[in-house]
Amino acid sequence: MTSPQDPHSVSPARGEESPAIEAQNLSKTFTSGSLLSRRRVHALRDVSLAVRPGEIVSLVGESGSGKSTLARCLARLEQPDGGRILLHGEDVLRTEPRRASRRYRSTVQMVFQDPFGSLNPTHRVEHVLSRMLQLHQPDVPSQGAALRDLLHSVGLDPEVLSAFPHELSGGQRQRVAIARVLAVEPKVILADEPTSMLDVSVRIGILNLLAQLRDERGIAIIYVTHDLSSARYLSDRTIVMNQGRMVEGGHTEDLLARPAHPYTQLLLSAVPDPSRRTPFDIEERRLLREDVRRWTEGEELTVSSVATDELEHWILHPTDRALPAPTI
Amino acid sequence: MNTILEIDRLTIDYHGEERTVRAVDAVSLQMQSGEILGLAGESGSGKSTVAHAVMRLLSDSAQIVEGSIRFAGTDVVSLDRRELRAWRWNDVAMVFQSAMNSLNPLMRVGDQIVDVLRAHTAMSRSQARARTAELLEGVRIPPDRMRSYPHQLSGGQRQRVVIAMACALEPRLLILDEPTTALDVVVQQEILAQIRELQESLGFAVLFITHDMSLMLELSDRIGVMYRGRLVELAPATAMRTDSQHPYTRALMNAFPPMTGPRVPLTGLAEGTRFVDIGDLEAVAPGHLVAPSRTVDTADEHSENEVPA
Numbered sequence: 001m002t003s004p005q006d007p008h009s010v011s012p013a014r015g016e017e018s019p020a021i022e023a024q025n026l027s028k029t030f031t032s033g034s035l036l037s038r039r040r041v042h043a044l045r046d047v048s049l050a051v052r053p054g055e056i057v058s059l060v061g062e063s064g065s066g067k068s069t070l071a072r073c074l075a076r077l078e079q080p081d082g083g084r085i086l087l088h089g090e091d092v093l094r095t096e097p098r099r100a101s102r103r104y105r106s107t108v109q110m111v112f113q114d115p116f117g118s119l120n121p122t123h124r125v126e127h128v129l130s131r132m133l134q135l136h137q138p139d140v141p142s143q144g145a146a147l148r149d150l151l152h153s154v155g156l157d158p159e160v161l162s163a164f165p166h167e168l169s170g171g172q173r174q175r176v177a178i179a180r181v182l183a184v185e186p187k188v189i190l191a192d193e194p195t196s197m198l199d200v201s202v203r204i205g206i207l208n209l210l211a212q213l214r215d216e217r218g219i220a221i222i223y224v225t226h227d228l229s230s231a232r233y234l235s236d237r238t239i240v241m242n243q244g245r246m247v248e249g250g251h252t253e254d255l256l257a258r259p260a261h262p263y264t265q266l267l268l269s270a271v272p273d274p275s276r277r278t279p280f281d282i283e284e285r286r287l288l289r290e291d292v293r294r295w296t297e298g299e300e301l302t303v304s305s306v307a308t309d310e311l312e313h314w315i316l317h318p319t320d321r322a323l324p325a326p327t328i
Numbered sequence: 329m330n331t332i333l334e335i336d337r338l339t340i341d342y343h344g345e346e347r348t349v350r351a352v353d354a355v356s357l358q359m360q361s362g363e364i365l366g367l368a369g370e371s372g373s374g375k376s377t378v379a380h381a382v383m384r385l386l387s388d389s390a391q392i393v394e395g396s397i398r399f400a401g402t403d404v405v406s407l408d409r410r411e412l413r414a415w416r417w418n419d420v421a422m423v424f425q426s427a428m429n430s431l432n433p434l435m436r437v438g439d440q441i442v443d444v445l446r447a448h449t450a451m452s453r454s455q456a457r458a459r460t461a462e463l464l465e466g467v468r469i470p471p472d473r474m475r476s477y478p479h480q481l482s483g484g485q486r487q488r489v490v491i492a493m494a495c496a497l498e499p500r501l502l503i504l505d506e507p508t509t510a511l512d513v514v515v516q517q518e519i520l521a522q523i524r525e526l527q528e529s530l531g532f533a534v535l536f537i538t539h540d541m542s543l544m545l546e547l548s549d550r551i552g553v554m555y556r557g558r559l560v561e562l563a564p565a566t567a568m569r570t571d572s573q574h575p576y577t578r579a580l581m582n583a584f585p586p587m588t589g590p591r592v593p594l595t596g597l598a599e600g601t602r603f604v605d606i607g608d609l610e611a612v613a614p615g616h617l618v619a620p621s622r623t624v625d626t627a628d629e630h631s632e633n634e635v636p637a
Contacts, residue, residue, distance in 0.1 A: 062512040171596075200539045200583045201370045201597035207585075208593065226513055229542075233585030233594070256587070270517040271587050272542040285518065 019050040019086070020220035021074060021108060021188045026083035028069055028244075043069040044080065045244040053187065054218040056210065058231035058252065060267065061241035067224045070241070071190045074222065075110040076100035106136050109186040113193040115173035119165040125176050126161040132183035154179045154209060171202030178209060189213065192224045207234050228271050232256055237312075240264045243296055250313030260306045260315045262291035332500055332533050333359040333382065338395035340377055340386070351377040353557035354395065354608070361500060364527065364534040366548030366565070368541055368580060370597060373554040375537050379503050382535070383422050384412055400500065417448055421494035425506040428486035431478040437489045438464070438474025444496050463492040466529075467522050484515035488522065495526055502527075503535045508543075520547055541581045545569050550615075553577045558606040563616040573618040576603055601625055 028044040043066045051057050059067040072078040074085060076092075076099065084091045092104055100108075112118045119128060126147065133146055140146045148158050154175040165173055174194060181189060191210060195203040211234060213219045225231055231238050232252055239249035240263060248261040259265045266288045295317065305314050340352040352374040359365050367375045380386050382397055384404060397404040399419065407415060424430065432440055438460050445456040461471035467488040478486055487507065494502055504523070508516035524547065527534055538544050544551055545565055552562045553576065561574040572578055579597050601623045609617035 062514060199371045200580070203596065204583055204585075204594045205596035208596075228513070229585045229587050232587060233591060253591070266514060268587075270514040272517070272540065272546050285514075 017052050018089070020053045020055075022048075022050040022086040023070070023074060024048050024084040024086065026070065026073055026080045026085070028066075028073060028078060028080045042244045044073065047083070047241075047244070047246055049222075049239065049246070051188065051220045051222060053220050054214055055237065056214050056221040056223055056235040058223045058225060058235035058238040059241055060225055060228055060231050060238060062226060062267075064243070065241040066244040067241045068192055069244075071110065071192050071222060071224050074188075075108060075190050076104065077110070102136075106184045107186055108188045108190065109181040109184060110190040110192065111174070111177055111181055111194045114197055115170060115177045116165065118177050119173060119180075121165050123164070124161065125163050125165070125168075128176065128180055129161075129183055132180050136184040150179045150183055153182060155205070169202070170198045171205060174198060174202075174206055175209065178206075178213075182213070186219065188220045188222070190222045190224070193226070194223075195230065196225070196227070203230070210234060228256065228267060240267065242292065245296065245301070245316060247296065247316045248314070254313050258306070258313070260313075261317075262288050262295055266292060330361055331358050332361040332400055333357075333535075334396075334398040335378070335382070336396045336398075338378065338381060338397060339393050340374075340381060341391050341393050343389050343391060350557050351390070352381070355554070355557075355559045356395075356609070357552055357559065357562060359501070359533050359535065361533050362527075362531050364524075364536060364547060364549045366536045366538070366544035366551040367554060368538060368544050368551060369554035370539055370580070372556075374557040375554045376505055378554075379422070379505050379535060379537055382501075383416065383420060383503060385422070417444065417494075417499065418497050419499055420501045420503065421497070421499040422503040422505065423487075423490055423494050423507045425509055427490040427507070428478075428483050428510070431486060431489065433478050436475050436477055437481065437486075438476075441489070441493050441496055444493055448497055459496070463496055464489070466495070466526055467492045482515075484511055484519060487511065487515075487519060491519070491523065491526070495530060495532075498530055499532055501533045501535065503537070505537045506539070507536075509538070509540075516543075523547070539580075540584065542584055553580060555603060555606065558619060559609060560603070560606060560619045560621065561617065562609060563613075563618075567613065567616045571613075571616070573612055573616070574621070575601070575623060576621075 026044050026047045030041045030043055031038055032041070033039045047066070047070055049057070059070060061067045069078060073080045080093065085093050087104065087107060092100070096104060129147055129150055130143055133140060133143060137146070147161065151158055151160065156172065156175050156179070160168060160172060160176065165176070168176065195206050198206065207230060210221055210223065214221055223231065223235055235252050237249065238252040238255050239246050240261065241247065242263045248255065248259065248264045255264070256268065259268050266285065269285060269288070301316050303314050303316055335355060335357050337354045337356055338352055339350070339354050342349045342351050355378060367378065369375045377386070377390065381392065382404065384407065392405060431437060438457070441460040441463060442453070442456045445451050445459055446453070451459065460474060464471055464474065469485060469488055469492070473481065481489065508519050511519065520543070523534065536544065536548055545568065548565050550562070550564050551568045553560050553574065555576045561572065561577045563572070568577070572581065582594050583597050585594060603621040604624055605622045607620040609619050612618050
């Protein structure tokens with residue numbers, strides 16, 4: 001299914017380890033409106049991605065770029081219209097067509113944007129976590145010790161066990177949500193804007209926790225965000241999405257240092273940078289937007305590498321356009 | 329340049345059922361006309377309470393226990409309802425965090441601005457319509473969108489309509505309370521660019537409130553940093569960028585990962601130290617004021633080490 005020149009799914013620099021999760025040519029269309037005025041939104045168009053153990057991949061883009069839809073498809077909260085999701089080399093959309101098996105859910109877990117909405121307000125933290133442990137790790141000899149270990153690994157005191165979610169701060173709630181995810185010992189965590197609803201004072205703490213889970217447990221993490229600076233801080237690779245397509249991807253530092261697609265340049269130009277105090281050039285940004293529109297409306301799009309092979313930096317571009325020269 | 333806003337030892341308490349919280353503690357600052365002053369701090373630092381006090385929009389549970397707010401010589405705290413009605417929008421306007429959701433969903437956006445103009449000025453309907461088209465053009469919304477309802481516009485466009493509305497009566501001070509927090513990065517930058525364009529053409533002063541230090545450094549002339557109701561540092565943006573003195577200011581700047589330079593591990597604000605015994609601002613350089621404070625290690629409350637800021 002993957003053609004040789006489809007670099008989305010080519011392995012990153014981390015050797016030939018097999019992917020923790022892989023998506024091939026996923027597509028998803030949402031329809032809305034009445035029977036007569038039907039509107040179709042292509043949320044995902046031919047999206048492929050492979051994430052290896054111990055790797056964090058950022059998906060960045062604006063609202064409506066499809067980044068959250070991709071994460072939700074991988075979490076099996078949305079059903080893709082086409083394509084494959086491979087886990088342990090097996091197409092789970094074929095073997096578990098209707099809903100994900102417990103085996104799938106104990107491998108792939110999701111952390112949501114709103115930690116308040118994702119914890120049951122009527123249960124204490126202890127209930128939330130121990131239920132997860134009983135379901136997914138029934139053989140654990142001591143529940144109490146396992147609970148304390150869980151809390152310790154997300155940097156919380158055992159006191160929070162007796163608290164209800166509303167008694168915790170946003171940062172604490174997000175840590176409980178992550179502890180609940182860890183209770184199933186997942187191989188893959190999908191984190192959908194996990195810090196954007198949290199106060200500045202605790203955001204870095206959550207990002208550091210995700211990095212620690214990658215480094216100490218080898219968990220593969222897909223980090224969905226519109227904040228490029230946090231993607232730069234946290235992730236090994238970054239993929240930029242626009243209108244349901246992956247438009248550029250590569251190793252985070254290389255991608256941000258040498259953005260080749262106009263949409264990536266547009267996103268980067270919008271990141272507040274204290275060292276730049278020139279007036280924002282609205283006209284320049286309008287031209288970039290125009291460029292993005294022409295670029296992504298091209299019917300035939302192909303993927304090319306813009307950097308040296310080992311850097312794995314690729315870009316989506318229309319076939320009738322000449323590639324910009326690599327600026328290395 | 330003349331002083332337009334003078335806040336002197338402003339102290340505000342919130343009275344709850346069980347306890348009283350001091351949200352703003354003896355904050356003093358001045359703003360010059362045409363100046364962009366940023367007020368930074370995390371949630372609960374009191375920055376929004378200061379802004380609401382200037383607009384006289386404090387809720388019933390809040391009480392100004394001490395201090396004064398003077399706007400162009402007028403004592404704002406003592407204005408009565410009738411005087412407030414004339415003063416708000418004409419002299420001071422405010423754009424709220426989720427202002428794009430504050431438009432009337434049943435009215436065309438153009439009519440909502442026309443209403444403001446007709447209520448506060450002697451303009452005729454056609455004059456007001458012409459002025460509305462100009463205002464919308466000022467925030468780069470085509471005049472034909474006057475006939476749109478709010479739901480037909482994107483979040484960014486709605487926020488721009490609100491900004492146009494706030495500028496309708498050419499106020500001398502515009503207060504922006506996290507005006508772009510709910511928006512995407514690209515839209516956020518376009519809106520800030522427009523605020524700066526409007527500020528340059530109309531010459532109003534801007535009190536800009538956000539927790540995002542990098543955004544603030546980009547837009548503001550001068551920056552104040554608040555911590556637990558106290559102003560801990562006040563300095564020109566250039567000095568704040570290169571020579572910030574208070575450890576909390578530096579911690580707040582480090583709460584956002586940088587886009588340039590080496591990738592180094594950062595620690596969050598909630599981890600490590602907190603600041604106590606915050607004194608009044610003292611000058612460390614011309615125009616650069618810092619409050620002396622002591623730091624306390626939150627991991628070990630006993631190891632209080634004196635660190636003069």
